[in-house]
Every structure is written in structure tokens, then in C-alpha cells.
Amino acid sequence: MKKIGVFTSGGDAPGMNACIRAIVRTAVYHGIEVYGIRRGYNGMIKGEISKLESYSVSNIIQKGGTILRSARSKDFMTKEGRKTAYEQLQKLGIEGLVAIGGDGTFTGANIFFEEYGLPTIGAPGTIDNDLYGTDYTIGYDTAVNTALDAIDKIRDTADSHDRVFFIEVMGRDSGYIAIPCAIGGGAEIVMIPETDTSIDYVVDTLRTGWSRSKTSFIVIVAEGDAEGSATEVANKVQEALPHMDARVTILGHVQRGGSPTAADRMLASQLGIACVEGLISGRQNEMAGIIDGKLTYTPFIDTITKDKPINPEFINMVNILSV
């Protein structure tokens, strides 16, 4: 392998730059040329590709976002789009790819591999941590700490005013972000897609708390929860408890940015190295991940189709700790 390309795709996540840096430097270390493809599959089709050197990735390990930018690409979903993309890569002599992203990214990579056989290895870059094949995704730890920092601030004002705060955190269809936010944020209730936490339960818990002279509460609502958004949940609860002084905060895109934590920089660096060394050793169509502290490679198809269930014990922890 003499030349490889690297790109980021889908929603950006803190640590993507640390991963790009590791990929570039590992390639250079092994005498491989590396090209940066801008704006994901879109840039691959349009040929927005340029060579990266070791110094190109200096001083980016601590930066949020992605210097290669990201985008969703409708064109890559068409046969023609992928053909053009392949031709662009061929023209430059690119023999392998590293894709940093989530399930949409790997779905595209999987089809592309099946059609053109270009070896591709993926690094799991998404704040949602909802990918099978790795204990943690790049960006997850940072997103959780960012959310927790916001929750700490909100508790200051919740406590000062005896209020109930309904805080919505990201996570798509999973409660991976919500759970540590609830446990670490000292929340009384957590509502996640994986479990049924009814409005009645919320109402009862608040009533019980008040009867025990507890005056401020935090309810963490994962964005994908079946009872609806934090606003909807708050409205339903308010109906049953008209005297409740409630506030809603939707943390939003703040969770996607910021300087990556130490854990995310480590993970991104380890997986970036693993992607390039995987390509060198002949691996293809797999995602690098770390499970139980050990480096693993999982076929793209499994990362897309298999579930990564959340530990049910964590829900119980919220109950014990808010006793």
C-alpha cells in the first residue's frame, strides 16, 4: 500500500481531528502517502482531495470539529456518484481508505467496497456511542462531559429556585449519553428509549420527593425517548402537577463541539493508528474498535446491523442514588 485517503462523514464529533492526526502520522511513519478528502463522500465525488503531510496535522489534536469538514451526500447513494468517486480516487492512485464516522458512513463504505473492492477501514466517530463493535465511540466521552458541565450549571439555578428542570440531551435512538448525565448529574429521573419510564412514574417520583421536603429535581430526557421531547414531557407532567415550577433546557449542538477529553484523544489516537496498520496488514471493510481494552476489527455490516444494548443496571443506579 503506497497511498491512502482519509475522510470524515456524518455528524462531526470531538476527537475526529485527533484521529485524522493519528492516521496521517501513522501513514507517514510507515512511508505511506496520505490524502485528505474534504466534506466526506461529497468531496470524494467532486475530487476535493489534497495531500497531507505530518505538519498538516500539527496542533489539531485539541480541536473540536473536523479540519476535513463533513457532509451528508445524496450523490453517493447513487451508482453514478460512487462511480465518479472511485474514478477520482483511481486518478490519484489511492489504494485504501480510512473512513471516520457513524453507521451512515459505514453503510456507504460497505456498498462502495462491495462494488469496487477498495480496502476501507473505519474509525467510529460519533458522539452517540450507538455503534456495535467498540465499547466507546470517538466523541462520546467529550459529549457526556460537556452535557454534564451544563447540567452542573443548571443545578445551581435549580437549587436556588426550588425548580424542576427537564433537560434534553442528544443520543439519537439510544440512552448512552443520557445515562452518565443522569448518574453524574445527580438527576432524580432518566428517560431513555431503551426503557419505559412513564409520565405517571415521573409524577409519582416528584410527589414523593416533595413529601420528603426535596425541593429541586432534575429529569434527564434522551432525545429519542418514547414520551417525546423534554418540552413534551414537561408539558404532560405539568398537567398532572399544575403547581410545579418547571423549566426546560435543550442542550443541543453544544454537545457536538469542544476540545476532546483525554479519553477521546487517546481513543482517537489508538484507533487512527489501528486503521492504518489494519490497512497495511491487509484488513478491509471493517471498523476498528476497542472492546474490554483490546483492539478489535468488526465487519462494517455488523456495526450497522447489530445492536449494542445499554447495561440495564445503570437505570437501577439512578434509582438507588436518588434515594
Place this chain on the structure above:
Amino acid sequence: MKKIGVFTSGGDAPGMNACIRAIVRTAVYHGIEVYGIRRGYNGMIKGEISKLESYSVSNIIQKGGTILRSARSKDFMTKEGRKTAYEQLQKLGIEGLVAIGGDGTFTGANIFFEEYGLPTIGAPGTIDNDLYGTDYTIGYDTAVNTALDAIDKIRDTADSHDRVFFIEVMGRDSGYIAIPCAIGGGAEIVMIPETDTSIDYVVDTLRTGWSRSKTSFIVIVAEGDAEGSATEVANKVQEALPHMDARVTILGHVQRGGSPTAADRMLASQLGIACVEGLISGRQNEMAGIIDGKLTYTPFIDTITKDKPINPEFINMVNILSV
């Protein structure tokens, strides 16, 4: 003066605890007993009052919120409520009050003083900085830094995705929070109640930017802007620019919490001292503030009724700096 009371009222603000600490310690320093009144005027009426010692305020200078808690009080708006409040203070022999809060707090204090003549000095504690009689209010600098930190994170993701972000910041009827967020956050546009920034202007600015290959934008919307909330502004702009990839973030209550900045701790400490020393020297019915680096006392009635206009030059700065 032998005994004074202190309370926080209205929305909480970072630095209120630093101010309470300064008030208690200055009182102790001058041999005055000091009582903490919990939950603002509500607690005054209900007699939720207890003695504070020097150690009662140890290790609180860095904490957000208010250890005395805060509340809005309907009862204090009635003659009877104020009578009960006065009797509660009389019972304990309290001869002076320090009120930490905003215009609602001082409106109440002003009426109370007129009816019962109890000397009261106020400290400006509100994140909104919309009080006449001081250059800065306690909590303002922290709120701005918290908002700016969030905006920095959002710009990571805005840049990575070539998006337009509409970010709503607090500030009630003023642009005091929005302005430094826009200038410090490198925003392209700022919309504040004090000026007319039309939807057309926003649309034109974005179009001009795109024509110059600028791909990501940040628009700061003060919550009190005439064009509506950030969501409403985004929707209006989207109508004119259907291809715009826009996102809305409402920073919300996060802005009220957090550990106070150095400037807020200094200001809170200075004004806390000034409140107690003002009472000792016979001042009453005034708010302590700092204007052009000098300690001043302004009658409550002026702090409530007079405007503190924003420097119009700041708007121009946003235009120059986003050139």
C-alpha cells in the same frame, strides 16, 4: 447598627454567594450581627431567618446559585405581606437590610422603605446587566463567558458542516449579553432589542457571504429581539433562503449557573463590602454600584426607572469584524 439581614431575590446569578460572603464577613469585621433570610421576600414574611457566622460562608465564593435561595413573592406585593415581613424583622431586632437582586428586588425594597423606613442597601445581582447605577451587575461577566464558551463549541460544528447557526442568548429586554457574545464569538450578525436588524438584512448578509465563499455563519439573537426568538428568526430567514442549512440553539438556563469569574467575584466582594459599610455610614434606599472604577450609590428609584443604553459603537464593531 447592631443587626442586619441579607437576602437574595429574583433570578439567581453567579457571584451572589461571593456577595453574601462579603456582606457577612464585613458585618462580622465591624462587629455587627448578620442574619440570612432565605427565599427572598417570601422567607422574610415566613420568618425563614437564621444567624450567619463568618464560617457559615466559608468555601462558597466559587459557587454558582445562592445559598440563601431565591424566589418571587406575590405576598410581598400586598400591604399585609410587607407588614408581616416587617414584624418578623422587628422581632429579631434587625435594623438594616442588604438586598441582592435586580429591578424587581429594588422595587420591593423601595416600597418597603417608604412604608417602614428600614434602611436598605442593594447590590445589583442579575446576569442581564440592565440596571442603571453600575457599569456591570454581579453575574453578567460569568453569563457572558458561559454563553461564549457554548458558542465556541457550536462554531466547531458550524465550521465542520458549512451551517448557519441561530443562537439565542438571554438578556431580557437588553442586548448586553448578546453584544460581547457576538463580538467575542466571531458572529456575523447580532440582533438585539435596542436596534432594528431586519430579516432582510440577515438574508442579504448571508447571500453576500456565500458569494464570497464564506460557508458557515453565526447569528446571535437576544431573547428580547423584536423579530422574535431564534427559532422564529431562523424560520423567517429559511423562507427566503430555502437552501440554507440552518440550526437553532437556545442556550437557556445554563447561562445562569456556574462558578463566578474573577471579575464577578471581585465585583461581588467590593459591592458586598460597600453595602454593609454604606449601611453603617447611614445610607439607605440606594444600590451600590461601580461606575468608571469608582464606588457609587444610586437611589433605588433611579435604578428602576432610568435606562442604561448600550454603546451603539458595539453594533458597528460586529460589522467591521465580520468583514
Place this chain on the structure above:
Amino acid sequence: MKKIGVFTSGGDAPGMNACIRAIVRTAVYHGIEVYGIRRGYNGMIKGEISKLESYSVSNIIQKGGTILRSARSKDFMTKEGRKTAYEQLQKLGIEGLVAIGGDGTFTGANIFFEEYGLPTIGAPGTIDNDLYGTDYTIGYDTAVNTALDAIDKIRDTADSHDRVFFIEVMGRDSGYIAIPCAIGGGAEIVMIPETDTSIDYVVDTLRTGWSRSKTSFIVIVAEGDAEGSATEVANKVQEALPHMDARVTILGHVQRGGSPTAADRMLASQLGIACVEGLISGRQNEMAGIIDGKLTYTPFIDTITKDKPINPEFINMVNILSV
């Protein structure tokens, strides 16, 4: 088991409060009374012990330090001291103990158990992560992030001035803190007790870098490194490279404080629960830990005597990534 005691001992670590909270609430949840012992073994001897309720640990999960305080105890190293301690616990009817701390703490606990047979379970609370029986100790993730945040700041000034910075981080006899600081901080060199990184190697690496037009460097020195402190290392290197513009920073006690990260709050909460549930289920003389995501209990004697070697691959990562 009806009554248990909890204490922190040795150097404090962020997350100790989150652990105390989990212990107290889990005890309350299971109908067990829980007593807080202040100042470690010292307070046990002096009887500084008082009952804790669920509300006693409200609003502490986010706080650095330990509300129970910590101390080293010479008296507990004597037979008499331990006898008095046991009598104090007997007097209150305490039937089990939870000890939060490091190897000194567990050495004491082990002897105490052998002499008096009082069931004790430990939670690993130390920033150094040098305890066998758990992948991570409580406080480690926070310490690393705090150090990394400081290193990010130092790199700003290193880059601006073309300087070589020698930064000393904590970690006692291990490089656990130094390694992620070096990888995450984009350092060129890391010196840890577990490996031999000679002064010659440092000198050569700097020379090679300069020859490749690299102008600023960061060298992370673990406090226990064989070549000496960061100051000593810098002096030795300076001798060989008189024109080097070097600066030394010793991060120091800052690394012990601060609000715990999400990971530390989670770990502290999980292990706090595990300590109490371990006692309930009849465990004793063991430390709770998490290895490969699974809860484990390790005899105190093993946590003290067995080594937890650092992954040698990490050293190699620093070399690859600074290419």
C-alpha cells in the same frame, strides 16, 4: 449488617465525594445506617464519627476533595491506635467499613481486618491509577484531564515562542498520568519510571526536530522518572543544547482537585454501590474494582503487592504520533 462506617484516607482524589454519596445512598436504600468517619484513621481513633443521612450527601457529586477530609495517621500504625479505633467503632455498633483510598489505606485496612476481623471493603480512590485490581482508580480520569488542560495552555505559549517545555506531572512511581498527557497533549517525548528514556535520547530527538524545522517541543516528565524531576532533566538537556530556549512547569497539586469528570463520577458511583452491596453479601478484606467493564473484588493484599504494568504499546504511540 445494620450499621456501617465510611472514610477517606491518603491523598484526596476527585470523585471521592461521588463515592461517599453512592455509599451513603446505597446504605440508606438497603435500610443500613451509615456513619461518616472524618480525617481517615485519625478520626477513627479520635471518634470523629457522625451519622450521615441521604441529604447529607446532596449536591456533593460534582465537588473535588472529600467532605470527610483525609489525613495520614501515625497512630494507626501502632497496635494501640488500632485498638482505640476498634473500640470507637464498637461503641457505635459499626459492623462493617468502607475505605476509600490507595495502597496505604488498604495496608492499614488489611492489618486492621487481620487483628479485629471487622469486614472492610475498599474503593480505589487515588489519582495515580497505580492499584492492581481495577483498570481505573477514582480520580485518575479527572487528574489526566486537568493536566491535559494545562498542557494545552502551555502549548499556546510554547508555539508562540519556539520553546521547549519540560512539564512535570504527578503519578508517584508510575507513568499512568504521564502517558495520556503525552499522547493527548501532542508531546514529542515522554519520560516515565517504567521505561528508560535517556537524556541522550531527548537531546537527539530535539536536534532531529530542529533539523526538520520543528521549533517547539513538549517533554512530559513523570514525577517518578529515573532521570530526575523536570527541572533536573531540563538542566541536563540544557547542558548539551546550550542554545535551547527551555522552560519548566511543575503542574503540582492542581492535579488533585477540581470537579470530577463524568467517567470518575460513574466509576465512583458504581464502586460505591459495589462496596456496600459487597459488605451486605458477606464480602470482606477486598477492594471493589472494574476490569474490562466487569465488577470485581480483589483481596487487599493483592492490591498492595501486585504490579499493574503499563501497556508498553503506549510508549510506541508517542513515537509514531510525533513523527
Place this chain on the structure above:
Amino acid sequence: MKKIGVFTSGGDAPGMNACIRAIVRTAVYHGIEVYGIRRGYNGMIKGEISKLESYSVSNIIQKGGTILRSARSKDFMTKEGRKTAYEQLQKLGIEGLVAIGGDGTFTGANIFFEEYGLPTIGAPGTIDNDLYGTDYTIGYDTAVNTALDAIDKIRDTADSHDRVFFIEVMGRDSGYIAIPCAIGGGAEIVMIPETDTSIDYVVDTLRTGWSRSKTSFIVIVAEGDAEGSATEVANKVQEALPHMDARVTILGHVQRGGSPTAADRMLASQLGIACVEGLISGRQNEMAGIIDGKLTYTPFIDTITKDKPINPEFINMVNILSV
């Protein structure tokens, strides 16, 4: 004026990049070409000068350090060096300069102006805040907040262990950084060059505190204090109080880095604009500053030779607040 140059010189300070950005954009806004001179006077002599566009300063407002780098220049202290520098500027047709730095920078600028008459305006960029002609210098607010954040962390561990911490902060010959660190950090004692705080006073204060059951203390030592460094002060105090459990922390270069605060971004932006607009309006050989909220220009010679005394009241505040 058609072409101007900008450079940073002396110690770097957070906000220098925000200032560079404002200078570049203001020049562009007024149709003036702007050149970036790298590494201060050194780069001026060597001709390390290149044109900057509006986009050259995108996304730097939040970054610590200086993208133009900084250096001290021995060559510029010679007649010949300055001659070469002038010729380099002449060659490019540069008609005016903006110098961001401290007193060393302005000393050089003043001589250069006297010799060659090239209009130069300065922006005060130094964390030390020791420049006459402005209430605050760019970088000061950030440095204080960074130091305070570290002190907050240290207090966690001080409180947990009943220790006395001697913390050394920067500030060259002034106590400007030390004072808000002491007041905002809840320190018991502050030692600054401007006042005499004897070792005896420290010893007495600690003794009195212990006698009142106070168990942990923080002493802030400005680096320029007459009693010596924090280490020296601690040693002297330890002699008188052998049982004191003392620790020393030297905050060091961390204080120079980090993302600038809102106040520093505002100040840097305002002064950057003022520098360029000052040049346009014919000003020269002056430093832009803000005094009592108003923009002012002060002759370089005054900024170098005149003192900016610290408010003596602040010392008294430390005494009152640690009562």
C-alpha cells in the same frame, strides 16, 4: 495610508490573536492592505513578512498564543538591526505599524519612531497589567481567571488535608494578578511587591487562624514579592511553624495560555480597531487603551516610564474578607 504591518512582541498573552484579527479586518474594512510580521522585531529584520487577508484571521479569536509568534530581539537593540528592519518595511511600502506587546515592545517602537518616523500605534498585550495608559491590558483577565481556576482546585485538596498552600502567581513587579487571585480565591494572605507583608505577619495570621479552629489556608505570593518566591516564603514560615503542613505550587506558564475570556476578546477587538483607526487619523507613537470605559491614546514614552499604582484598598479587602 495604504499599507500597514502588524506584529506581536515580548511575552505572549491570550487575546493577541483576537487583536490581530481586529487589526486585519479593520484595515480591510477601510481598504488598507495589511502585512503580518512574524516573530516580532526579529522577523521585521529578517523580512518574515507576508500579506494577510480577511480570511487569514478566521477562527482565531478564541485561540491563545499568537499566530504571528513572538520573540525577543537583540538585533533590534542595535542601530544596524533597526536600519535593516526599516529597509525591509520600506521595500514593501509599509507606511504604518501596529505593535502588540508590553513595555519592551513599546521601548523599541519609541526608538524606532524617533529614528525613522514611521507611524506606530501600540496595543497593550501582556498578562501582567502593569502598563500605564489603560485600565486593563489584553490577556490580564484571562490570566487571572486561569490562575483562579487553579486556586479553586488547590483549595479542594487544601481543605481535605488541613494544609497551608503557598501559591505563586505571575505578574513581574506588580501585584495585579495576585490581588484578584487572593480576593476571588478566598485566600487568607496576599504578598505583593507594592506592599510589605512580613513573614511575621504570615506566621501570626496562621497562628491566629489555628487558634480559631481554621485548618486550611491559602497564601498568594506574587512572583516579584520582596520576601522571595513562594518556596522561599514557605520555608521561612515553616521555620517558625515547624508543625505546619505546607505545600507550594508555582502556577507558571499555564497562566500565559488558554482561550481568551469574553472581556479579553472585547478589549482586544476594541483596541485592534482603535490602533488602525488611530493610524488612519494620523496618530503615531502612542498606545491605545481604555480608561474608565473611554478610548484613549497615550504616548509610548508615558506607558514605559509612568507607574500604574495598584488600588491600596484591595489589600484591605483581603483582610476583611478572611475575617
